[in-house]
Amino acid sequence: MNATDQNDFSIVLCGQAGQGIQTVETLLMKIFKASGLNIFATKEYMSRVRGGLNSTQIRVSSEPVRAFVNRTDLLVALDKGAIEHLSKRIGDKTVILIDEKSVPDKADKLVKIPLSELANQAGGKIYANSVAVGIITGLFDIDQQLIEKQLSSFFSKKDEDVVNKNTIALKSGYEFGKSLVESNKIEIPALKSSDLSGDIVINGAQAVSIGAIACGCNFISAYPMSPSTGVLVFLSKNSKEFGIVAEQAEDEIAAINMAIGAWYAGARAMVTTSGGGFALMTEGVSLAGMLETPIVVHLAQRPGPATGLPTRTEQADLELALYAGHGEFPRIIFAPGTLRQAFELTAAAFNLADKYQIPVIILTDQYLIDSNYNIPRLNIEDIKIERFITESKADYERYEPTKDGISPRAIPGFGKGLVAVDSDEHNTEGHITEDLDLRVKMVDKRLAKLKAIKNEVVAGELWPGDKYKNLVVCWGSTYPIVKEALTFLSRDDTAMLHLAQVYPLHEDIKQLLQKAEKVTIIESNATGQLAKLIKLSTGFEIENKILKYSGLSFSVEEVTDALGNWLKEKE
Amino acid sequence: MMDSEQYNMGDIDIAWCPGCGDFGILKVLKEALAELDIAPQNLVIVSGIGQAAKIPHYLKCNFFNGLHGRALPAATAIKTANPALTVIAESGDGDMYGEGGNHFIHTIRRNPNIANFVHNNMVYGLTKGQASPTSQKGFVTPVQVAGVILEPFNPLAVAIALDASFVARAFIGDKEQTKELMKKAIVHKGYALLDIFQPCVSFNKINTNKWFKENTYYIDEKHDPANRNAAFKLACESVKLPLGVFYINKSKKPFEECITAYESYDQPLYKRQPDKIKLQELINSF
Numbered sequence: 111m112n113a114t115d116q117n118d119f120s121i122v123l124c125g126q127a128g129q130g131i132q133t134v135e136t137l138l139m140k141i142f143k144a145s146g147l148n149i150f151a152t153k154e155y156m157s158r159v160r161g162g163l164n165s166t167q168i169r170v171s172s173e174p175v176r177a178f179v180n181r182t183d184l185l186v187a188l189d190k191g192a193i194e195h196l197s198k199r200i201g202d203k204t205v206i207l208i209d210e211k212s213v214p215d216k217a218d219k220l221v222k223i224p225l226s227e228l229a230n231q232a233g234g235k236i237y238a239n240s241v242a243v244g245i246i247t248g249l250f251d252i253d254q255q256l257i258e259k260q261l262s263s264f265f266s267k268k269d270e271d272v273v274n275k276n277t278i279a280l281k282s283g284y285e286f287g288k289s290l291v292e293s294n295k296i297e298i299p300a301l302k303s304s305d306l307s308g309d310i311v312i313n314g315a316q317a318v319s320i321g322a323i324a325c326g327c328n329f330i331s332a333y334p335m336s337p338s339t340g341v342l343v344f345l346s347k348n349s350k351e352f353g354i355v356a357e358q359a360e361d362e363i364a365a366i367n368m369a370i371g372a373w374y375a376g377a378r379a380m381v382t383t384s385g386g387g388f389a390l391m392t393e394g395v396s397l398a399g400m401l402e403t404p405i406v407v408h409l410a411q412r413p414g415p416a417t418g419l420p421t422r423t424e425q426a427d428l429e430l431a432l433y434a435g436h437g438e439f440p441r442i443i444f445a446p447g448t449l450r451q452a453f454e455l456t457a458a459a460f461n462l463a464d465k466y467q468i469p470v471i472i473l474t475d476q477y478l479i480d481s482n483y484n485i486p487r488l489n490i491e492d493i494k495i496e497r498f499i500t501e502s503k504a505d506y507e508r509y510e511p512t513k514d515g516i517s518p519r520a521i522p523g524f525g526k527g528l529v530a531v532d533s534d535e536h537n538t539e540g541h542i543t544e545d546l547d548l549r550v551k552m553v554d555k556r557l558a559k560l561k562a563i564k565n566e567v568v569a570g571e572l573w574p575g576d577k578y579k580n581l582v583v584c585w586g587s588t589y590p591i592v593k594e595a596l597t598f599l600s601r602d603d604t605a606m607l608h609l610a611q612v613y614p615l616h617e618d619i620k621q622l623l624q625k626a627e628k629v630t631i632i633e634s635n636a637t638g639q640l641a642k643l644i645k646l647s648t649g650f651e652i653e654n655k656i657l658k659y660s661g662l663s664f665s666v667e668e669v670t671d672a673l674g675n676w677l678k679e680k681e
Numbered sequence: 682m683m684d685s686e687q688y689n690m691g692d693i694d695i696a697w698c699p700g701c702g703d704f705g706i707l708k709v710l711k712e713a714l715a716e717l718d719i720a721p722q723n724l725v726i727v728s729g730i731g732q733a734a735k736i737p738h739y740l741k742c743n744f745f746n747g748l749h750g751r752a753l754p755a756a757t758a759i760k761t762a763n764p765a766l767t768v769i770a771e772s773g774d775g776d777m778y779g780e781g782g783n784h785f786i787h788t789i790r791r792n793p794n795i796a797n798f799v800h801n802n803m804v805y806g807l808t809k810g811q812a813s814p815t816s817q818k819g820f821v822t823p824v825q826v827a828g829v830i831l832e833p834f835n836p837l838a839v840a841i842a843l844d845a846s847f848v849a850r851a852f853i854g855d856k857e858q859t860k861e862l863m864k865k866a867i868v869h870k871g872y873a874l875l876d877i878f879q880p881c882v883s884f885n886k887i888n889t890n891k892w893f894k895e896n897t898y899y900i901d902e903k904h905d906p907a908n909r910n911a912a913f914k915l916a917c918e919s920v921k922l923p924l925g926v927f928y929i930n931k932s933k934k935p936f937e938e939c940i941t942a943y944e945s946y947d948q949p950l951y952k953r954q955p956d957k958i959k960l961q962e963l964i965n966s967f
Contacts, residue, residue: 310965310967311967316967320964323960324955326954326955328942328950328953328955329758329761329950349940349942350942350944351945351956351963352955352956352959353945353946353950353953355950356941357940360783360784360786363783364783364784367754367755370747370755371745371754371755371757371758371762372950374745374759375725375759375762375949375950375951376762376952379758397751487964487965490960490961490964491957499951521951522722522743523766524951526722528721528743530737530744531745532746533746533748540744542696
């Protein structure tokens with residue numbers, strides 16, 4: 111594939127932590143999107159604050175792009191270690207830009223750029239980021255006025271001197287970038303721009319956070335843990351504006367007990383955490399099951415066991431989410447695959463937790479949380495807040511028996527009754543009991559809710575349609591990657607089945623699987639956790655599994671190759 | 682003043698041993714609440730697990746009988762979600778100081794406007810007689826067979842060291858003083874610790890009713906509760922254990938009054954709806 115006949119172009123920025131790659135990424139996303147180009151950006155980073163090597167991929171495209179590709183068209187190496195760090199992603203066609211002052215010994219096919227020189231001319235080393243933004247935007251010949259507008263809004267809170275120096279740095283980089291194209295040192299594909307003014311660019315953490323606020327979340331308690339912290343940060347930043355209690359708890363145990371206490375008193379609360387933190391929360395999950403108090407958990411997965419790879423990605427906590435908490439009680443587990451699903455399903459989690467008085471877990475992962483792309487503006491009118499709080503009468507009983515197992519939920523201080531909840535087995539009033547006949551009734555009552563829950567399971571999404579011989583099952587964040595791989599393979603006999611709700615599974619899944627002649631599953635874990643759950647729920651065994659657990663997300667090329675090979679088998 | 686009868690549950694089965702100090706605490710708690718005119722509907726008692734933690738089952742109130750050691754985070758959140766409620770976190774020494782030790786420390790730092798009543802009998806009752814964090818050195822149990830070797834936890838000294846806004850200790854052998862201290866703790870604006878000595882008639886044959894009487898004394902009226910150093914000194918006394926108000930810091934604002942969530946809005950959380958216009962503007966800004 112030649113860069114010039116592509117619809118999209120993959121830029122990778124790589125440098126040390128603390129060099130400001132994040133700033134370059136954010137600014138470039140804003141500029142490209144404002145100029146009418148679709149963007150996708152994702153990052154991989156080391157668990158350190160300074161040094162090491164981090165990289166960000168930005169895909170710029172005529173068409174919407176949503177997935178990580180291995181292909182690198184342009185590598186901007188802000189550190190000489192970048193070339194070795196990204197060796198697996200550098201191909202024959204990759205153009206590497208590197209600062210003339212830090213060219214490594216073994217250097218061929220490098221395009222030297224005066225990064226530090228132009229930065230120093232603008233005022234110092236720290237302006238290298240703006241020079242880099244300038245060079246890249248110069249390559250794409252983006253309208254200068256548009257760039258300046260984005261730059262001044264980006265630095266709006268900085269003083270004039272800083273803005274001026276960044277502008278100078280950017281302009282000098284821009285001229286240099288243009289000259290690279292004009293002198294034919296680099297070929298840039300002619301990308302078609304379109305009107306994207308109705309689009310927004312967000313990442314997974316923002317999509318989850320906005321979904322939560324839109325559906326009335328007004329309490330978050332959490333302990334910082336990568337990659338889940340972005341949601342706590344977002345809600346904290348907006349705490350005053352939206353009246354949200356945002357508290358950093360002393361540990362994850364406190365976090366979930368606070369959130370359950372908050373729901374008991376009428377709040378709409380959530381916790382955000384990753385595997386290790388969620389492991390500490392599991393007794394709290396069980397408490398929510400027993401008290402029949404709603405709880406929403408955002409669980410952003412990273413590789414384990416134990417501390418694992420703190421800043422990397424994996425889908426290996428499905429079984430943890432599924433079995434977390436002792437005893438038996440119903441729950442719902444979502445695994446959004448797109449930013450829009452992350453927004454919608456987080457919102458839905460609050461309504462469902464409230465309605466069924468159960469834990470609802472939203473499983474994301476580092477890849478989804480840290481991936482950005484443009485999508486049509488989210489409309490909060492699409493979200494309906496459904497509340498299920500009842501005003502208590504004097505004779506109110508919290509666990510009043512009902513047909514569907516759902517007892518009307520009152521809260522203390524609203525009505526004439528008393529609201530008593532107990533982690534011990536309890537009677538209808540919420541008082542401790544050791545009446546073993548009553549115990550059986552209470553277990554049945556709690557589990558009865560599963561019947562109604564199963565009536566509103568999010569159906570799996572078949573793409574491109576329901577006519578297929580070969581079926582590729584996936585869940586969570588791999589959705590856009592698998593979709594792009596299938597687009598590339600362009601086979602009319604093969605479809606993707608993506609599950610955004612992984613528990614309980616939709617009852618149609620068995621039939622969809624049986625309809626296929628061949629089935630494979632794609633999961634970012636080592637043991638095929640969803641495949642195991644599907645076997646357990648439907649009896650259907652998916653024998654072929656495409657698994658990855660290096661800590662990096664699947665790339666489109668990896669999935670394309672793996673599916674290509676699988677399709678060739680027995681053909 | 683209300684009648685303390687209104688808190689009565691009628692004929693119920695109480696799981697405590699006859700002669701347990703918990704009965705006295707339950708009685709004075711009802712009286713204190715009645716004297717403060719706190720209606721059961723506006724009261725939430727949050728407890729953990731243990732014999733003391735069963736107390737909310739034995740009086741009329743809203744209650745959240747949660748997990749072992751986790752009463753304080755839940756109580757903090759309940760008060761924060763609806764500051765109009767009177768919230769009492771009440772449990773035993775094992776629950777609050779052992780299993781919940783981390784929450785004890787950080788709740789003091791957080792300073793929510795809740796009262797924290799800790800039944801302190803220096804032994805584990807529900808699990809039948811093992812050492813508690815406050816068991817004294819040398820105390821022999823089925824587990825600590827050669828006697829406790831760990832230093833006893835000193836909740837009052839810890840609380841004063843953390844600049845808790847209200848720190849007091851009572852002995853249920855004196856019901857009148859216990860009631861007065863409960864009332865002060867409930868009325869106090871901010872986190873209020875009341876450690877309550879009580880005998881365990883089944884498992885603690887050392888720290889009996891008689892022992893507490895002989896080994897406690899009332900803090901002199903001349904003690905200034907605003908004097909943190911003097912309070913700390915009192916808390917560190919170990920020959921005879923002082924009773925009364927050790928320390929009050931009136932300058933602290935409760936947690937709920939400090940957080941941004943109540944800066945622009947004053948309704949309890951259950952009455953709130955997100956500002957849709959502002960949220961759409963925020964979305965559009967990305």
